[in-house]
Amino acid sequence: MDEIDWNSRLIGIKGTRGVGKTTFLLQYAKENFGTDRSCLYINMNNFYFTECTMFEFAQRFSENGGKTLLIDQVFKYPNWSEELKLCHDKIPGLKIVFTGSSAMRLKEENPVLYGLVDSYYLRGFSYREYLNLMSSNEFGAYTLKEILDNHEEIATQICSKTDPLRYFENYLQHGFYPFFLEKRNFNETLVKTMNLMIESDIFFLKQVELSYYQKIRKLLYLLANSSGPINISQLSAGINTSRATVMNYIKYLKDARLINMLYPENEDFPKKPALIYLHNSNLIYPLVREIDEQNVLETFFYNVLYKDNMLNVGLKNSHFLVNSEYNFRIEKENIKGKINPDFYYARQGITVGSDNCIPLWLFGFLY
Numbered sequence: 406m407d408e409i410d411w412n413s414r415l416i417g418i419k420g421t422r423g424v425g426k427t428t429f430l431l432q433y434a435k436e437n438f439g440t441d442r443s444c445l446y447i448n449m450n451n452f453y454f455t456e457c458t459m460f461e462f463a464q465r466f467s468e469n470g471g472k473t474l475l476i477d478q479v480f481k482y483p484n485w486s487e488e489l490k491l492c493h494d495k496i497p498g499l500k501i502v503f504t505g506s507s508a509m510r511l512k513e514e515n516p517v518l519y520g521l522v523d524s525y526y527l528r529g530f531s532y533r534e535y536l537n538l539m540s541s542n543e544f545g546a547y548t549l550k551e552i553l554d555n556h557e558e559i560a561t562q563i564c565s566k567t568d569p570l571r572y573f574e575n576y577l578q579h580g581f582y583p584f585f586l587e588k589r590n591f592n593e594t595l596v597k598t599m600n601l602m603i604e605s606d607i608f609f610l611k612q613v614e615l616s617y618y619q620k621i622r623k624l625l626y627l628l629a630n631s632s633g634p635i636n637i638s639q640l641s642a643g644i645n646t647s648r649a650t651v652m653n654y655i656k657y658l659k660d661a662r663l664i665n666m667l668y669p670e671n672e673d674f675p676k677k678p679a680l681i682y683l684h685n686s687n688l689i690y691p692l693v694r695e696i697d698e699q700n701v702l703e704t705f706f707y708n709v710l711y712k713d714n715m716l717n718v719g720l721k722n723s724h725f726l727v728n729s730e731y732n733f734r735i736e737k738e739n740i741k742g743k744i745n746p747d748f749y750y751a752r753q754g755i756t757v758g759s760d761n762c763i764p765l766w767l768f769g770f771l772y
Contacts, residue, residue, distance in 0.1 A: 406433065413523040415493050416502045419509055420527035421662040421684075422605065423598040425583045426504040429527055430475045433502070443472040449482040459488040460495070467499045476503040480609070486517040493521055508606040508660040528712065529581035529685060532573065532769020539575075540567040547770050549714060552763065553731070553749065560757040560767055570756060573766045577701055581687040581708075592691040599625075599663065599688070606661040613657070620644045624654050625663060628681050629692040632700070635681055652677070663688065665707050670717040670726060679718045682707050702753050702765060703735045709768050723748050735765065 406429075409416060420426045430446055438444035445466060449459070459482055463474055474492075479485045485505075492501055507526070515522075533544055544563060552559065563569055572580075579591045582598070603621055607613060613621070623644050628635075641648045656674055658664045666678035683689055685708045686701050693700075703724055710716055710727060719725045722745070723732035731749055738754025750762045758764050 409525055410523055414497075414500050415489065415518070415522045416500075417509075417518075417522045417524040418502065418504045418527050419507050419524060420504070421507045421529070422602045423582045423584055423595075424527055424529045426527055427477050428583070430477055430502065430504060434473075434475060438473070443470055444475065445471060445473075446475040446477065448477040449485075450478050454482060459485070460491045463492045463496055463499060463501070467496045471499065473500045473502070476501060478505065479503040480505040480509050486515055490517050490521060506606045507662045508611070508657070526712075528772065529687075530576075530583060531709065531772045532569075532576050532580065532766060533772070535576045535580040536567065536569060536572055536769075539572045542566055544770065546772050549710070549727070549771060552767055552770070556758055556763045556767055559770075560764055563767075563770075564756050568756070569764070569766045570754070573769075576769070577686045577705060578690055579687055581685045595687060596691050599691075602661050602663060607657045611657055611660075617646075620646060621654050621657070624651065625658055626692060628655075628658070628664060629683055629689070630694055631681075632697070633680075635678055637677055655681070665711060667707070667725075668717055670729060684708060698737060698753075699735070702737065702751075706733070706735050706751055706765065706768060709771050712772060 418426055418429060427448075434444050434446055447462070454462070459476070466474060479489070482488065489501065489503065492499065504527075530538075531546075533546055536542065537544055547559060579585045582591075582595065584594055584598075585591050587594075600622070603618070603625070607621060608615060608618065624640060627640055627643050637648050637651055641651050644651070652675060655664070655666070655678075659666055662684045665682045665684055666674065667680040667682065668676065668678050682700075682704045683692065686705045689696065689701055689704060706725065707716060710725075715728050717726040717729070719732045719734075722734070724735050725733045727733060732747065733749050733751055734745075736750055736752045738752065740752070744750070744761070746761065748761065751765045751768060752758065752762055753765045755762070755764050758767075
C-alpha cells in the first residue's frame with residue numbers, strides 16, 4: 406500500500422487471480438475508513454449491474470455523500486474503460502480505486518484511460534513477506550544494489566533472528582499465493598485458479614473463442630514440461646495450430662502471469678523467446694511431471710527480479726543478464742567449480758554468502 410499515490414482520483418490495481426486483490430481493497434477500506442459510509446466497496450459481478458450502469462451508481466453514491474468508491478472485478482463490466490472515464494470526468498469529487506485482471510489494458514495501451522489512471526500491480530507474497538508471517542518478524546525490503554553491495558551484513562542480521570532456510574522450500578512450493586493460509590488443498594486450489602485465469606484473463610479479455618480452450622491449456626502444460634530452448638514447430642504440432650497462433654497464445658499466457666519469457670538482450674516479442682519459465686515456482690508443482698530443482702530455483706530468481714529489473718539471457722555459463730550489467734549463475738548447494746569474478750552467484754542452501762556468492766533466498770527480499 407505504501408507504493409500507491411492515494412491522492413490520485415483514479416487508481417487501478419492489477420494482479421493475477423488469487424493474489425488477494427479483493428482483500429487488498431477491503432483492508433484499505435477498513436484501515437482508512439472504518440465504518441465511515443463515504444467509502445463503499447462494490448463488485449461488478451453483482452447482478453445489480455446488469456441493469457444499473459457503473460456511472461449511474463457512482464453518481465448516486467456521490468450525491469449521497471460518497472467520496473471513495475472501491476470497484477472489484479471491473480473488467481467484468483462491458484465498456485468499463487469508457488464508464489470509468491465518464492465517472493472521472495463527470496464526478497470530480499469522487500475517488501475510484503478499481504481492481505482487475507493482470508491481462509487488462511491500462512495506461513499507454515488503453516487510449517480511453519491514457520493519462521487518467523495510475524496503475525499498480527499487486528504481486529503474490531514475496532519470500533520476505535512469507536518469512537515475516539511464518540516467523541513473526543518485520544523484516545524490510547532491499548534494493549538489488551543494496552543486496553549486491555551489503556549481502557553479508559544483511560543476511561547476518563536476518564539470520565540472527567530466524568533461520569531463513571527453514572521456510573524457503575515451503576515457500577517455493579506454496580508460499581506465493583495467499584490462499585496457502587486457508588484450510589484447503591493448496592495444489593487443488595491452484596489448479597482451479599489457473600483454469601480460471603485462462604478462462605477469464607485470456608478468453609474473456611482477449612475474446613478468444615471457447616473452442617480453443619483445451620489448446621491453450623495443453624500449450625501451458627507442454628511449456629511447463631519442456632526444457633531448454635523453445636521449439637515453436639513442436640509446440641505447433643502438439644496443439645495442432647499454426648506457429649503464429651502459438652506465439653499469440655504464449656503472449657496471452659504471459660499477460661495472464663502464467664509464464665515469463667526470457668530473451669537475448671535487445672530482443673523482445675514477437676520474436677521467439679530463448680527460454681520460458683512458469684511465472685512463479687508454485688505453478689511448477691501441479692503442472693510438471695518430474696520436478697527439476699534447478700528449474701525451480703531459476704524460476705524463483707526470475708520471478709522476484711522481473712518487477713523492477715530487466716532480465717535477459719546471460720553470457721556463456723551464466724543464466725541471467727540483469728539490467729544489461731550483472732551476470733548471474735543460479736546454483737544448487739555444494740556446486741564446486743571455479744568462481745568467475747565477473748559473475749554473481751545466487752546459491753541455494755547457504756545462509757550467509759561471501760564476496761560474489763549470495764544466498765538465493767535473500768533475493769526474496771526485493772519487495
